Amino acid sequence: MMLEVEGLDAFYGEQQALFGVGFGLDEGRVRTLLGANGAGKTTVLRALCGMVRRGGDVRFDGKRISGWATEDIVRLGIAHVPDGRGTFLRVTVEENLQLGAMTRRDRAGIAADIEQVYGHFPRLKERRGQQAGTLSGGEQQMLAVGRALMLRPRLMLLDEPSFGLAPLVVEELFATLRELNSAMGVAMLIVEQNAALALELAEHAYLLETGRIVMDGPSSVIGADESIRRSYLGY
């Protein structure tokens, strides 16, 4: 298994936010973490990347990375698209993409990958010289995904990719994510409030409640269960 998580705890100051979270993800697969506001979904992604104080065991390719610094974890090919998108607002769209490839040395490959990202998101190409802060919400989300791709990631951690986007834009974005997964074999762990959307893309879902995983199963089963839907997914 590519990513194995066992007994993951996370803390904000003295406050414990995750309690013994465990799950796994195989190469090239898509799974989703669902749950209400404040359940700890974002915290799981932040803990995987070493952005909060955490305990427990995280393994990537069998390497124990739970003590590593964020920038070293990223270098393994784990790209985190944070909520709020984490765009560098004062540099241009193209510089944002170059920043995504900061750990790489192959100039030609980087240039080719920038063109590839523009292929996925033609809107970004039109705005390549513009300050990223002037992009619309949807364009910024595309830029965040594009920047993550520049790492040539093996695993993408997506935090609420649909947040604040118009329904049409969300559809387009998820179609692109699906394409990236099938064409490039990028594994994805998606945190979403829009459970219906996430269940469509992911094959397996975990339900989080107050920092604990309370249930998991194939997306079709989780999505079909009336009582789960009502109590956890809210639709």
Add this chain to the structure above:
Amino acid sequence: MELLLQQVLAGLANGAIYALMALAVVMIYQAIDHLNFAQGEMATFSAFIAWQLIAWDQPYWLAFAVAVIASFVGGIVIERILFRPIHNAPILSQLVAFIALFSILNSTDGEIWNFTIKTFPTPFGREPLFGSRLISTHEAGMIGVTLVILGLLYLFFRGSRLGLAMRAAAANPDSARLVGIRVGWMIALGWGMSSAIGAVAGMLIAPVVYLEPNMMLGVLLYGFTGAVLGGMTSPGGAVAGGFIVGVIENLAGTFIPYFGRELKLTIALVLITAVLLVRPSGLFGRAVVSRV
């Protein structure tokens, strides 16, 4: 008229040094959001290193290069040892650390090289430039060096990957880590570059004000003023601010009788206060454009 022109040019020459100090201050401010109060003492220490090498009969440019490189390394070491461990500490703790660094360096200068003033050579000579009495070759050299450094920094920050990484680390450290940038080292590098720029400023001003442990006190105040005037977020603005402060200082000292030489330093404080009241982001500081 000639007096006015002469005073403007002399102001630009002084302003070049203020500009370099402003630049040094802004580089660190960008990285850690704090003013480095010890910037002037770091520059003085660098100038003493060069002075010592010259006193040991080394050629000027060798001494210059060694001082700049030693300052670059020293800046990184100071960040790693002193400021890295307290980077999450409250602002007052950091302030105390800056003051500590200030007095450690100041006393060390005095202990090693004592407090008597020393002459410092200039590589540009002191003749009138092109036979004109308006400006000396050393003054022209100060202006030229400042503009060259600004140009190099511009190329570095706009044109190189490392420069882009440093800008990203300063603007958004969390996101920078998420693309694999070693933010801590970017901050240390900012300290190193700032310290090296300060070293150049110290070595250029030393021939004018004479070398002694307190020589940068007034200069740094003008440097702060330049940085605030130009905008703490804009290296180019800081340089422009430094030049403007130099000119204003000189003109006021010459043409407003009451100010004279004695009250010149007051102008810096008046300027800081005025800028903070009227336009806190400075003349060239940008407001970030963002859409949600």
